[in-house]
Amino acid sequence: MDQTQSFWYEVVNQWSYEALVRIFFRYGEEKFSKQIARRIEAHREQQPIETTLELVDVIKEGIPAKARRKGGHPAKRVFQAIRIAVNDELSAFEDSVEQAIECVKVGGRISVITFHSLEDRLCKQIFQEFEKGPDVPRGLPVIPEAYTPKLKRVNRKPITATDDDLNENNRARSAKLRVAEILRANR
Structure with missing residues:
Protein backbone atom coordinates (compact mmCIF):
# COMPACT_ATOMS: atom_id res chain seq x y z
CA MET A 1 0.00 0.00 0.00
CA ASP A 2 1.32 3.42 -0.93
CA GLN A 3 1.83 5.20 2.38
CA THR A 4 1.38 8.58 0.64
CA GLN A 5 -2.22 7.51 0.10
CA SER A 6 -2.90 7.80 3.81
CA PHE A 7 -6.67 7.50 3.49
CA TRP A 8 -6.35 4.00 1.99
CA TYR A 9 -4.10 3.06 4.88
CA GLU A 10 -6.56 4.58 7.35
CA VAL A 11 -9.51 2.66 5.87
CA VAL A 12 -7.76 -0.70 6.13
CA ASN A 13 -6.04 -0.17 9.48
CA GLN A 14 -8.32 2.11 11.47
CA TRP A 15 -11.91 1.84 10.32
CA SER A 16 -14.26 -0.17 12.53
CA TYR A 17 -15.47 -3.66 11.71
CA GLU A 18 -18.97 -2.29 10.96
CA ALA A 19 -17.64 0.38 8.58
CA LEU A 20 -15.53 -2.17 6.69
CA VAL A 21 -18.47 -4.57 6.38
CA ARG A 22 -20.66 -1.72 5.12
CA ILE A 23 -18.26 -0.54 2.39
CA PHE A 24 -17.30 -4.08 1.30
CA PHE A 25 -20.96 -5.06 0.98
CA ARG A 26 -22.34 -1.80 -0.42
CA TYR A 27 -19.53 -0.78 -2.79
CA GLY A 28 -17.96 -4.14 -3.55
CA GLU A 29 -21.09 -6.29 -3.36
CA GLU A 30 -18.91 -8.78 -1.49
CA LYS A 31 -20.84 -11.76 -0.09
CA PHE A 32 -18.14 -12.51 2.46
CA SER A 33 -17.77 -8.94 3.73
CA LYS A 34 -18.22 -9.92 7.39
CA GLN A 35 -15.63 -12.68 7.25
CA ILE A 36 -13.12 -10.46 5.43
CA ALA A 37 -13.63 -7.57 7.86
CA ARG A 38 -13.18 -10.00 10.78
CA ARG A 39 -9.88 -11.25 9.29
CA ILE A 40 -8.66 -7.69 8.73
CA GLU A 41 -9.55 -6.81 12.30
CA ALA A 42 -7.75 -9.88 13.67
CA HIS A 43 -4.65 -9.21 11.55
CA ARG A 44 -4.32 -5.58 12.56
CA GLU A 45 -4.49 -6.53 16.25
CA GLN A 46 -1.13 -8.23 15.62
CA GLN A 47 0.29 -5.58 13.27
CA PRO A 48 -0.98 -3.02 10.75
CA ILE A 49 -1.46 -4.06 7.14
CA GLU A 50 1.40 -2.38 5.26
CA THR A 51 1.21 -3.68 1.67
CA THR A 52 -1.43 -4.60 -0.87
CA LEU A 53 -0.04 -8.15 -1.03
CA GLU A 54 -0.50 -8.44 2.72
CA LEU A 55 -4.08 -7.20 2.33
CA VAL A 56 -4.70 -9.73 -0.47
CA ASP A 57 -3.51 -12.57 1.79
CA VAL A 58 -5.83 -11.41 4.58
CA ILE A 59 -8.76 -11.17 2.16
CA LYS A 60 -8.08 -14.69 0.84
CA GLU A 61 -8.21 -16.01 4.40
CA GLY A 62 -11.71 -14.53 4.77
CA ILE A 63 -13.13 -16.15 1.63
CA PRO A 64 -13.98 -19.89 1.62
CA ALA A 65 -11.75 -22.00 -0.66
CA LYS A 66 -14.64 -22.99 -2.94
CA ALA A 67 -15.55 -19.34 -3.57
CA ARG A 68 -11.90 -18.39 -4.16
CA ARG A 69 -11.67 -20.81 -7.07
CA LYS A 70 -14.36 -19.09 -9.14
CA GLY A 71 -15.22 -15.55 -10.18
CA GLY A 72 -11.88 -13.89 -10.82
CA HIS A 73 -9.40 -12.57 -8.28
CA PRO A 74 -10.72 -12.92 -4.72
CA ALA A 75 -9.63 -9.42 -3.68
CA LYS A 76 -11.09 -7.60 -6.69
CA ARG A 77 -14.37 -6.58 -5.06
CA VAL A 78 -12.73 -5.47 -1.81
CA PHE A 79 -10.23 -3.26 -3.63
CA GLN A 80 -13.10 -1.84 -5.70
CA ALA A 81 -15.02 -1.06 -2.50
CA ILE A 82 -12.05 0.68 -0.90
CA ARG A 83 -11.39 2.67 -4.09
CA ILE A 84 -15.02 3.81 -4.31
CA ALA A 85 -15.07 4.80 -0.63
CA VAL A 86 -11.75 6.67 -0.80
CA ASN A 87 -12.52 8.53 -4.03
CA ASP A 88 -16.23 9.08 -3.28
Missing part, protein backbone atom coordinates in the same frame (compact mmCIF):
# COMPACT_ATOMS: atom_id res chain seq x y z
CA GLU A 89 -16.87 7.84 -6.80
CA LEU A 90 -20.60 7.19 -6.68
CA SER A 91 -21.59 10.69 -5.60
CA ALA A 92 -19.23 12.15 -8.23
CA PHE A 93 -20.80 9.84 -10.83
CA GLU A 94 -24.33 10.84 -9.78
CA ASP A 95 -23.48 14.56 -9.89
CA SER A 96 -21.88 14.16 -13.34
CA VAL A 97 -24.88 12.38 -14.86
CA GLU A 98 -27.34 14.91 -13.41
CA GLN A 99 -25.22 17.85 -14.63
CA ALA A 100 -24.98 16.30 -18.09
CA ILE A 101 -28.78 15.95 -18.22
CA GLU A 102 -29.14 19.63 -17.29
CA CYS A 103 -26.59 20.75 -19.93
CA VAL A 104 -27.96 18.92 -22.97
CA LYS A 105 -30.46 20.80 -25.14
CA VAL A 106 -33.94 19.53 -26.05
CA GLY A 107 -33.66 16.77 -28.63
CA GLY A 108 -30.08 16.01 -27.59
CA ARG A 109 -29.02 12.66 -26.25
CA ILE A 110 -26.93 11.67 -23.27
CA SER A 111 -24.95 8.43 -23.36
CA VAL A 112 -23.48 6.91 -20.22
CA ILE A 113 -21.06 3.97 -20.19
CA THR A 114 -20.86 2.17 -16.86
CA PHE A 115 -18.27 -0.41 -15.86
CA HIS A 116 -19.78 -2.06 -12.79
CA SER A 117 -23.22 -2.83 -11.45
CA LEU A 118 -23.26 -0.04 -8.85
CA GLU A 119 -22.73 2.64 -11.50
CA ASP A 120 -25.23 0.97 -13.83
CA ARG A 121 -27.91 0.75 -11.15
CA LEU A 122 -27.36 4.40 -10.20
CA CYS A 123 -27.53 5.53 -13.85
CA LYS A 124 -30.74 3.55 -14.36
CA GLN A 125 -32.31 5.11 -11.25
CA ILE A 126 -31.33 8.65 -12.32
CA PHE A 127 -32.79 8.12 -15.80
CA GLN A 128 -36.00 6.68 -14.29
CA GLU A 129 -36.30 9.64 -11.93
CA PHE A 130 -36.00 12.19 -14.76
CA GLU A 131 -38.22 10.09 -17.04
CA LYS A 132 -41.02 9.93 -14.50
CA GLY A 133 -41.55 13.68 -14.16
CA PRO A 134 -43.57 15.28 -11.37
CA ASP A 135 -46.94 13.85 -10.30
CA VAL A 136 -49.82 15.32 -12.31
CA PRO A 137 -52.98 16.32 -10.40
CA ARG A 138 -55.98 14.24 -11.44
CA GLY A 139 -58.66 15.78 -13.60
CA LEU A 140 -56.50 18.22 -15.56
CA PRO A 141 -57.85 18.52 -19.11
CA VAL A 142 -54.42 19.47 -20.47
CA ILE A 143 -51.08 18.49 -18.99
CA PRO A 144 -48.85 21.59 -18.62
CA GLU A 145 -45.33 21.38 -20.05
CA ALA A 146 -43.88 21.58 -16.53
CA TYR A 147 -45.43 18.17 -15.85
CA THR A 148 -43.90 16.41 -18.84
CA PRO A 149 -40.88 14.18 -18.25
CA LYS A 150 -37.41 15.70 -18.62
CA LEU A 151 -36.13 12.76 -20.69
CA LYS A 152 -37.03 9.42 -22.20
CA ARG A 153 -34.78 6.40 -22.31
CA VAL A 154 -33.86 5.43 -25.86
CA ASN A 155 -33.16 1.85 -24.83
CA ARG A 156 -34.89 0.15 -21.90
CA LYS A 157 -32.06 -2.31 -21.37
CA PRO A 158 -28.40 -1.33 -21.52
CA ILE A 159 -26.39 -2.04 -24.65
CA THR A 160 -23.59 -4.52 -23.95
CA ALA A 161 -20.57 -5.66 -25.91
CA THR A 162 -21.07 -8.19 -28.71
CA ASP A 163 -18.94 -11.30 -29.10
CA ASP A 164 -16.94 -9.50 -31.81
CA ASP A 165 -16.33 -6.57 -29.45
CA LEU A 166 -15.17 -8.96 -26.73
CA ASN A 167 -12.78 -10.72 -29.12
CA GLU A 168 -11.24 -7.34 -29.93
CA ASN A 169 -11.25 -5.99 -26.36
CA ASN A 170 -11.92 -8.40 -23.49
CA ARG A 171 -12.13 -5.52 -20.97
CA ALA A 172 -15.41 -4.43 -22.59
CA ARG A 173 -17.19 -7.41 -20.97
CA SER A 174 -18.43 -5.32 -18.03
CA ALA A 175 -19.27 -2.15 -19.99
CA LYS A 176 -22.94 -1.17 -20.39
CA LEU A 177 -24.25 1.76 -22.41
CA ARG A 178 -27.44 3.62 -21.49
CA VAL A 179 -28.88 6.35 -23.73
CA ALA A 180 -31.60 8.93 -23.02
CA GLU A 181 -33.09 11.77 -25.08
CA ILE A 182 -33.86 15.15 -23.51
CA LEU A 183 -37.54 16.13 -23.95
CA ARG A 184 -37.88 19.33 -21.94
CA ALA A 185 -35.64 22.32 -21.24
CA ASN A 186 -34.75 23.45 -17.73
CA ARG A 187 -36.79 26.02 -15.88
Whole structure:
Protein backbone atom coordinates (compact mmCIF):
# COMPACT_ATOMS: atom_id res chain seq x y z
CA MET A 1 0.00 0.00 0.00
CA ASP A 2 1.32 3.42 -0.93
CA GLN A 3 1.83 5.20 2.38
CA THR A 4 1.38 8.58 0.64
CA GLN A 5 -2.22 7.51 0.10
CA SER A 6 -2.90 7.80 3.81
CA PHE A 7 -6.67 7.50 3.49
CA TRP A 8 -6.35 4.00 1.99
CA TYR A 9 -4.10 3.06 4.88
CA GLU A 10 -6.56 4.58 7.35
CA VAL A 11 -9.51 2.66 5.87
CA VAL A 12 -7.76 -0.70 6.13
CA ASN A 13 -6.04 -0.17 9.48
CA GLN A 14 -8.32 2.11 11.47
CA TRP A 15 -11.91 1.84 10.32
CA SER A 16 -14.26 -0.17 12.53
CA TYR A 17 -15.47 -3.66 11.71
CA GLU A 18 -18.97 -2.29 10.96
CA ALA A 19 -17.64 0.38 8.58
CA LEU A 20 -15.53 -2.17 6.69
CA VAL A 21 -18.47 -4.57 6.38
CA ARG A 22 -20.66 -1.72 5.12
CA ILE A 23 -18.26 -0.54 2.39
CA PHE A 24 -17.30 -4.08 1.30
CA PHE A 25 -20.96 -5.06 0.98
CA ARG A 26 -22.34 -1.80 -0.42
CA TYR A 27 -19.53 -0.78 -2.79
CA GLY A 28 -17.96 -4.14 -3.55
CA GLU A 29 -21.09 -6.29 -3.36
CA GLU A 30 -18.91 -8.78 -1.49
CA LYS A 31 -20.84 -11.76 -0.09
CA PHE A 32 -18.14 -12.51 2.46
CA SER A 33 -17.77 -8.94 3.73
CA LYS A 34 -18.22 -9.92 7.39
CA GLN A 35 -15.63 -12.68 7.25
CA ILE A 36 -13.12 -10.46 5.43
CA ALA A 37 -13.63 -7.57 7.86
CA ARG A 38 -13.18 -10.00 10.78
CA ARG A 39 -9.88 -11.25 9.29
CA ILE A 40 -8.66 -7.69 8.73
CA GLU A 41 -9.55 -6.81 12.30
CA ALA A 42 -7.75 -9.88 13.67
CA HIS A 43 -4.65 -9.21 11.55
CA ARG A 44 -4.32 -5.58 12.56
CA GLU A 45 -4.49 -6.53 16.25
CA GLN A 46 -1.13 -8.23 15.62
CA GLN A 47 0.29 -5.58 13.27
CA PRO A 48 -0.98 -3.02 10.75
CA ILE A 49 -1.46 -4.06 7.14
CA GLU A 50 1.40 -2.38 5.26
CA THR A 51 1.21 -3.68 1.67
CA THR A 52 -1.43 -4.60 -0.87
CA LEU A 53 -0.04 -8.15 -1.03
CA GLU A 54 -0.50 -8.44 2.72
CA LEU A 55 -4.08 -7.20 2.33
CA VAL A 56 -4.70 -9.73 -0.47
CA ASP A 57 -3.51 -12.57 1.79
CA VAL A 58 -5.83 -11.41 4.58
CA ILE A 59 -8.76 -11.17 2.16
CA LYS A 60 -8.08 -14.69 0.84
CA GLU A 61 -8.21 -16.01 4.40
CA GLY A 62 -11.71 -14.53 4.77
CA ILE A 63 -13.13 -16.15 1.63
CA PRO A 64 -13.98 -19.89 1.62
CA ALA A 65 -11.75 -22.00 -0.66
CA LYS A 66 -14.64 -22.99 -2.94
CA ALA A 67 -15.55 -19.34 -3.57
CA ARG A 68 -11.90 -18.39 -4.16
CA ARG A 69 -11.67 -20.81 -7.07
CA LYS A 70 -14.36 -19.09 -9.14
CA GLY A 71 -15.22 -15.55 -10.18
CA GLY A 72 -11.88 -13.89 -10.82
CA HIS A 73 -9.40 -12.57 -8.28
CA PRO A 74 -10.72 -12.92 -4.72
CA ALA A 75 -9.63 -9.42 -3.68
CA LYS A 76 -11.09 -7.60 -6.69
CA ARG A 77 -14.37 -6.58 -5.06
CA VAL A 78 -12.73 -5.47 -1.81
CA PHE A 79 -10.23 -3.26 -3.63
CA GLN A 80 -13.10 -1.84 -5.70
CA ALA A 81 -15.02 -1.06 -2.50
CA ILE A 82 -12.05 0.68 -0.90
CA ARG A 83 -11.39 2.67 -4.09
CA ILE A 84 -15.02 3.81 -4.31
CA ALA A 85 -15.07 4.80 -0.63
CA VAL A 86 -11.75 6.67 -0.80
CA ASN A 87 -12.52 8.53 -4.03
CA ASP A 88 -16.23 9.08 -3.28
CA GLU A 89 -16.87 7.84 -6.80
CA LEU A 90 -20.60 7.19 -6.68
CA SER A 91 -21.59 10.69 -5.60
CA ALA A 92 -19.23 12.15 -8.23
CA PHE A 93 -20.80 9.84 -10.83
CA GLU A 94 -24.33 10.84 -9.78
CA ASP A 95 -23.48 14.56 -9.89
CA SER A 96 -21.88 14.16 -13.34
CA VAL A 97 -24.88 12.38 -14.86
CA GLU A 98 -27.34 14.91 -13.41
CA GLN A 99 -25.22 17.85 -14.63
CA ALA A 100 -24.98 16.30 -18.09
CA ILE A 101 -28.78 15.95 -18.22
CA GLU A 102 -29.14 19.63 -17.29
CA CYS A 103 -26.59 20.75 -19.93
CA VAL A 104 -27.96 18.92 -22.97
CA LYS A 105 -30.46 20.80 -25.14
CA VAL A 106 -33.94 19.53 -26.05
CA GLY A 107 -33.66 16.77 -28.63
CA GLY A 108 -30.08 16.01 -27.59
CA ARG A 109 -29.02 12.66 -26.25
CA ILE A 110 -26.93 11.67 -23.27
CA SER A 111 -24.95 8.43 -23.36
CA VAL A 112 -23.48 6.91 -20.22
CA ILE A 113 -21.06 3.97 -20.19
CA THR A 114 -20.86 2.17 -16.86
CA PHE A 115 -18.27 -0.41 -15.86
CA HIS A 116 -19.78 -2.06 -12.79
CA SER A 117 -23.22 -2.83 -11.45
CA LEU A 118 -23.26 -0.04 -8.85
CA GLU A 119 -22.73 2.64 -11.50
CA ASP A 120 -25.23 0.97 -13.83
CA ARG A 121 -27.91 0.75 -11.15
CA LEU A 122 -27.36 4.40 -10.20
CA CYS A 123 -27.53 5.53 -13.85
CA LYS A 124 -30.74 3.55 -14.36
CA GLN A 125 -32.31 5.11 -11.25
CA ILE A 126 -31.33 8.65 -12.32
CA PHE A 127 -32.79 8.12 -15.80
CA GLN A 128 -36.00 6.68 -14.29
CA GLU A 129 -36.30 9.64 -11.93
CA PHE A 130 -36.00 12.19 -14.76
CA GLU A 131 -38.22 10.09 -17.04
CA LYS A 132 -41.02 9.93 -14.50
CA GLY A 133 -41.55 13.68 -14.16
CA PRO A 134 -43.57 15.28 -11.37
CA ASP A 135 -46.94 13.85 -10.30
CA VAL A 136 -49.82 15.32 -12.31
CA PRO A 137 -52.98 16.32 -10.40
CA ARG A 138 -55.98 14.24 -11.44
CA GLY A 139 -58.66 15.78 -13.60
CA LEU A 140 -56.50 18.22 -15.56
CA PRO A 141 -57.85 18.52 -19.11
CA VAL A 142 -54.42 19.47 -20.47
CA ILE A 143 -51.08 18.49 -18.99
CA PRO A 144 -48.85 21.59 -18.62
CA GLU A 145 -45.33 21.38 -20.05
CA ALA A 146 -43.88 21.58 -16.53
CA TYR A 147 -45.43 18.17 -15.85
CA THR A 148 -43.90 16.41 -18.84
CA PRO A 149 -40.88 14.18 -18.25
CA LYS A 150 -37.41 15.70 -18.62
CA LEU A 151 -36.13 12.76 -20.69
CA LYS A 152 -37.03 9.42 -22.20
CA ARG A 153 -34.78 6.40 -22.31
CA VAL A 154 -33.86 5.43 -25.86
CA ASN A 155 -33.16 1.85 -24.83
CA ARG A 156 -34.89 0.15 -21.90
CA LYS A 157 -32.06 -2.31 -21.37
CA PRO A 158 -28.40 -1.33 -21.52
CA ILE A 159 -26.39 -2.04 -24.65
CA THR A 160 -23.59 -4.52 -23.95
CA ALA A 161 -20.57 -5.66 -25.91
CA THR A 162 -21.07 -8.19 -28.71
CA ASP A 163 -18.94 -11.30 -29.10
CA ASP A 164 -16.94 -9.50 -31.81
CA ASP A 165 -16.33 -6.57 -29.45
CA LEU A 166 -15.17 -8.96 -26.73
CA ASN A 167 -12.78 -10.72 -29.12
CA GLU A 168 -11.24 -7.34 -29.93
CA ASN A 169 -11.25 -5.99 -26.36
CA ASN A 170 -11.92 -8.40 -23.49
CA ARG A 171 -12.13 -5.52 -20.97
CA ALA A 172 -15.41 -4.43 -22.59
CA ARG A 173 -17.19 -7.41 -20.97
CA SER A 174 -18.43 -5.32 -18.03
CA ALA A 175 -19.27 -2.15 -19.99
CA LYS A 176 -22.94 -1.17 -20.39
CA LEU A 177 -24.25 1.76 -22.41
CA ARG A 178 -27.44 3.62 -21.49
CA VAL A 179 -28.88 6.35 -23.73
CA ALA A 180 -31.60 8.93 -23.02
CA GLU A 181 -33.09 11.77 -25.08
CA ILE A 182 -33.86 15.15 -23.51
CA LEU A 183 -37.54 16.13 -23.95
CA ARG A 184 -37.88 19.33 -21.94
CA ALA A 185 -35.64 22.32 -21.24
CA ASN A 186 -34.75 23.45 -17.73
CA ARG A 187 -36.79 26.02 -15.88
